[in-house]
Amino acid sequence: MDITINGQLHQLDIEPDTPLLWVLRDELGMTGTKYGCGLAQCGACTVLVDGQATRSCVTPLEAVAGSQVMTIEAVTQDPVGQKVVDAWVAQQVAQCGYCQSGQVMAATALLKQTPKPSDEDIAAAMINLCRCGTYNAIAAAVRHAAQA
Amino acid sequence: MNEMSPLHKRTVRTPDASPVNLSRRGFLGASLGALVLGVSLTPGGRALAQGAAPAIVPGTRVNAYIQIQPDSTVLFRSAFIEGGQGIFTAMAQIVGEELDVDPTQFVVACAPPGPDYTLIGGLRFTGGSMSVRMSYETMRKLGAAARRMLLEAAATQWKVPIAALTTQPGRVIHAASKRSIAYGDLAKAAAALPVPSNVPLRSRKDFRWIGKPVARIDIRDKSTGKATYAIDLKVDAMLYGAVQHGARLGMEPDALSNEDQVKAMPGVHSVHRLPGAVAVLASSWWRARRAVETLEITWTEAAPGSTVRVMPADYSSEAHLDDLKAHTGDGLAFETHGAVGPALAGAARIVEASYDAPHLAHAQLEPPSAIARFNADGTLEVWAPNQAPEMFQADAAKVAGIAPEKVILHSPILGGFFGRHFLYQSANPYPQAIQLAKAAGRPVKLVWTREEEFLRDALRPMGVARFRAGLDASGMPVALSAVAIGEGATGRWFGRTVDKVDSSAVEGIAGKVYAIANRRVGQIHVDDPAIIGFWRSVGHSMNDFFYETFFDEMADAGKQDPYELRRRLLADSPRHRKLIEAVADLSGGWKRGPFTADDGTRRARGVAMASPFGSEVATIVEVSLKDGEVVVHHVWVAIDPGSIVNPAIIEAQVNSAVALGLSSALLEEVIYENGVPRARNYDGYPILPPDRMPKVHVRIVESGAPMGGIGEPGLPGVPPAVVNAASVLTGKRIRSLPLSRTSLADAAG
Ligand code: FES
Numbered sequence: 062m063d064i065t066i067n068g069q070l071h072q073l074d075i076e077p078d079t080p081l082l083w084v085l086r087d088e089l090g091m092t093g094t095k096y097g098c099g100l101a102q103c104g105a106c107t108v109l110v111d112g113q114a115t116r117s118c119v120t121p122l123e124a125v126a127g128s129q130v131m132t133i134e135a136v137t138q139d140p141v142g143q144k145v146v147d148a149w150v151a152q153q154v155a156q157c158g159y160c161q162s163g164q165v166m167a168a169t170a171l172l173k174q175t176p177k178p179s180d181e182d183i184a185a186a187m188i189n190l191c192r193c194g195t196y197n198a199i200a201a202a203v204r205h206a207a208q209a
Numbered sequence: 210m211n212e213m214s215p216l217h218k219r220t221v222r223t224p225d226a227s228p229v230n231l232s233r234r235g236f237l238g239a240s241l242g243a244l245v246l247g248v249s250l251t252p253g254g255r256a257l258a259q260g261a262a263p264a265i266v267p268g269t270r271v272n273a274y275i276q277i278q279p280d281s282t283v284l285f286r287s288a289f290i291e292g293g294q295g296i297f298t299a300m301a302q303i304v305g306e307e308l309d310v311d312p313t314q315f316v317v318a319c320a321p322p323g324p325d326y327t328l329i330g331g332l333r334f335t336g337g338s339m340s341v342r343m344s345y346e347t348m349r350k351l352g353a354a355a356r357r358m359l360l361e362a363a364a365t366q367w368k369v370p371i372a373a374l375t376t377q378p379g380r381v382i383h384a385a386s387k388r389s390i391a392y393g394d395l396a397k398a399a400a401a402l403p404v405p406s407n408v409p410l411r412s413r414k415d416f417r418w419i420g421k422p423v424a425r426i427d428i429r430d431k432s433t434g435k436a437t438y439a440i441d442l443k444v445d446a447m448l449y450g451a452v453q454h455g456a457r458l459g460m461e462p463d464a465l466s467n468e469d470q471v472k473a474m475p476g477v478h479s480v481h482r483l484p485g486a487v488a489v490l491a492s493s494w495w496r497a498r499r500a501v502e503t504l505e506i507t508w509t510e511a512a513p514g515s516t517v518r519v520m521p522a523d524y525s526s527e528a529h530l531d532d533l534k535a536h537t538g539d540g541l542a543f544e545t546h547g548a549v550g551p552a553l554a555g556a557a558r559i560v561e562a563s564y565d566a567p568h569l570a571h572a573q574l575e576p577p578s579a580i581a582r583f584n585a586d587g588t589l590e591v592w593a594p595n596q597a598p599e600m601f602q603a604d605a606a607k608v609a610g611i612a613p614e615k616v617i618l619h620s621p622i623l624g625g626f627f628g629r630h631f632l633y634q635s636a637n638p639y640p641q642a643i644q645l646a647k648a649a650g651r652p653v654k655l656v657w658t659r660e661e662e663f664l665r666d667a668l669r670p671m672g673v674a675r676f677r678a679g680l681d682a683s684g685m686p687v688a689l690s691a692v693a694i695g696e697g698a699t700g701r702w703f704g705r706t707v708d709k710v711d712s713s714a715v716e717g718i719a720g721k722v723y724a725i726a727n728r729r730v731g732q733i734h735v736d737d738p739a740i741i742g743f744w745r746s747v748g749h750s751m752n753d754f755f756y757e758t759f760f761d762e763m764a765d766a767g768k769q770d771p772y773e774l775r776r777r778l779l780a781d782s783p784r785h786r787k788l789i790e791a792v793a794d795l796s797g798g799w800k801r802g803p804f805t806a807d808d809g810t811r812r813a814r815g816v817a818m819a820s821p822f823g824s825e826v827a828t829i830v831e832v833s834l835k836d837g838e839v840v841v842h843h844v845w846v847a848i849d850p851g852s853i854v855n856p857a858i859i860e861a862q863v864n865s866a867v868a869l870g871l872s873s874a875l876l877e878e879v880i881y882e883n884g885v886p887r888a889r890n891y892d893g894y895p896i897l898p899p900d901r902m903p904k905v906h907v908r909i910v911e912s913g914a915p916m917g918g919i920g921e922p923g924l925p926g927v928p929p930a931v932v933n934a935a936s937v938l939t940g941k942r943i944r945s946l947p948l949s950r951t952s953l954a955d956a957a958g
């Protein structure tokens with residue numbers, strides 16, 4: 062199966078129903094995308110599929126054939142992603158950091174679609190869980206990135 | 210690790226404590242002496258410590274901690290593990306301040322097991338909010354000694370007196386000759402020098418980094434997916450493992466009816482029976498997981514005499530709570546002042562109430578994992594999330610049947626911990642990884658699914674507390690008798706003495722600061738059938754809820770404002786009085802409500818105080834009710850940790866502790882039925898989502914008291930302040946957590 066990740070084409074010989082998350086992590090060694098729940102509950106595994114924030118733990122590989130997948134590994138190659146990362150640094154968002162790849166990807170997807178989000182837009186898009194409770198810093202960083 | 214644990218008391222706080230206590234000798238004693246030999250410590254690779262070296266004083270040998278690279282960056286081995294609390298940054302600030310290296314030039318990793326790092330009274334763990342306060346002076350001295358060694362090396366090289374030399378970040382300067390040299394160019398010569406003692410420390414007024422909101426050194430990596438956790442690691446030729454545990458603890462796998470079918474699944478290497486579990490090894494984790502979940506396993510009861518803790522088949526949370534509530538009496542005394550009996554007998558009015566709080570899961574976002582690899586030289590390497598390297602090393606050795614010094618333990622950063630990664634029987638995956646690596650003859654990386662994690666986490670104990678207070682005719686409390694019923698985590702894992710109260714079961718009911726003349730805190734021990742553990746702020750996580758909500762009941766019964774009553778009872782305690790006034794000021798002045806906010810909602814505020822882990826905290830919360838649920842709008846926290854290292858990290862930690870405390874107050878409970886937990890993922894065990902996060906306002910008060918903890922203290926005040934506020938709106942006291950159990954109606958309709 063052919064899939065495009067961060068602009069690069071990969072030919073993979075794997076069961077087509079394998080979740081994208083595990084293809085990234087175990088087959089391609091891209092461990093920036095995290096496993097938290099495997100059940101679309103937490104968002105730690107968020108990647109962009111054709112620009113949409115997508116929970117890769119419940120996305121079978123076959124569903125992304127022909128799509129553009131972007132992961133945290135390439136986030137700074139994207140101008141919006143770079144702005145988001147800089148805002149994350151400026152606001153000192155991360156604590157344990159485990160959820161933050163997914164948070165950064167969710168914010169990148171939001172700002173690609175809605176460059177000037179309202180607080181309601183932010184609340185509607187930034188729904189990933191963070192057990193360290195960085196939610197206020199996340200919202201501040203999204204606002205920061207939108208103004209950058 | 211709770212703040213009043215026996216370890217802490219006997220080895221840290223008390224000056225005349227015996228240097229080694231018995232439980233400690235049990236898990237550490239055998240491993241230490243030999244370890245030194247295995248560790249190459251100096252930049253040049255020359256081991257400073259040889260076999261018969263004199264006893265190592267933890268935190269003094271510069272080369273065990275600091276390795277200055279040729280480019281002058283500093284590789285620093287931290288005694289404490291980073292799991293979000295910012296300890297790696299704090300270490301860089303503290304050591305960098307004295308060493309004269311900008312914290313941004315530090316690369317920090319967790320130190321291997323060894324006697325150099327046992328900074329907590331001869332022990333090492335990351336917990337009890339102790340890391341900075343237990344190592345602050347030692348780490349400053351270490352940095353100062355290292356700087357001195359660099360100066361000496363430069364003096365020798367340039368043949369000038371050391372007094373003619375100064376430093377600026379990362380360089381030694383000889384002003385007279387306008388020469389300067391980078392630390393990196395001196396590192397090798399400096400590391401070979403003896404470590405000087407009694408090097409003067411920088412004066413506080415000259416601090417550039419300590420006490421400042423220095424940026425965290427790990428933020429960019431954590432914002433770009435580069436930070437590496439245990440679950441991300443890989444070693445050559447490894448197999449991936451997944452397990453299925455017996456749902457009820459103590460059950461053992463018997464027949465596997467479709468083993469052949471599973472073995473034929475793609476990528477499957479082998480199927481293994483383990484104590485209490487079945488594992489599949491495969492070429493990828495997803496394949497291993499799918500295979501192990503396809504297995505049809507018959508489970509049998511544990512054999513009689515099994516050493517595993519067996520969960521009774523009829524155990525339910527509801528029945529256990531009833532059992533706790535059914536215990537009567539005052540229990541074993543832990544804290545007494547005055548004479549509570551006569552004072553109660555003479556009181557004008559008696560107030561009584563009973564409270565309870567459920568089991569809680571850690572629910573840290575990184576599921577536990579472990580890698581085990583047996584090396585050709587007879588060593589075993591283990592990569593495992595842990596908060597206590599020496600304890601894990603010793604236990605891994607036992608599992609593998611080898612000497613502890615043959616175990617090389619790596620401690621990757623943690624994707625959250627909150628007490629999750631101590632040594633808990635049946636709750637850590639690394640013993641399984643070791644057994645599987647041995648059986649397969651290949652390295653194994655084992656990852657527990659979120660579902661297996663919810664099945665085998667070590668829970669915050671369930672607790673009940675009963676209070677009886679006596680008020681005088683003017684409504685002032687004159688007597689307070691409290692009894693905590695349940696089991697503490699410290700007693701479970703570090704030994705309980707039958708005639709002594711485990712402080713982790715009562716902290717937060719005991720140790721309160723209010724001047725109530727006659728008081729008694731007792732405990733009734735009841736075995737908790739679940740695997741219990743340390744959960745952020747330990748006993749305080751529920752006991753301050755019990756006490757501080759009962760406090761408002763006393764205030765209401767005596768027709769006193771709860772804030773004013775607290776202030777009055779703190780009249781002789783300036784530090785606490787100042788703190789409660791600080792939080793009131795931060796919130797714009799105390800008002801209990803109910804009042805109508807600008808958006809038309811009817812709101813109220815609650816207040817609570819706590820004295821956890823050497824710090825003092827006062828909390829005010831503002832809530833409203835919506836659709837039977839509490840909405841928390843604001844949390845104001847005034848925290849007095851005595852003195853501080855990084856105000857930005859403190860503010861972040863208070864935010865984090867508020868979120869977890871609020872999550873526990875609003876949503877969380879682990880419910881067992883028939884010996885099995887009901888929830889196996891976040892869908893059944895909701896944790897605080899972003900849209901329920903309040904605004905958090907923090908004021909740091911530096912009273913100059915001895916340095917207290919930061920990671921946990923923000924938590925305990927939150928549940929009682931929330932419940933006190935909610936009770937104002939409902940007109941009814943709420944005595945059971947979480948609030949999601951009850952649909953809350955506004956008394957005003
Ligand atoms: S791991 Fe995908 S949503 Fe949690």
Ligand code: FES
Binds near residue numbers: 161191193194574624
């Ligand atoms: S930073 Fe730890 S889970 Fe979000």
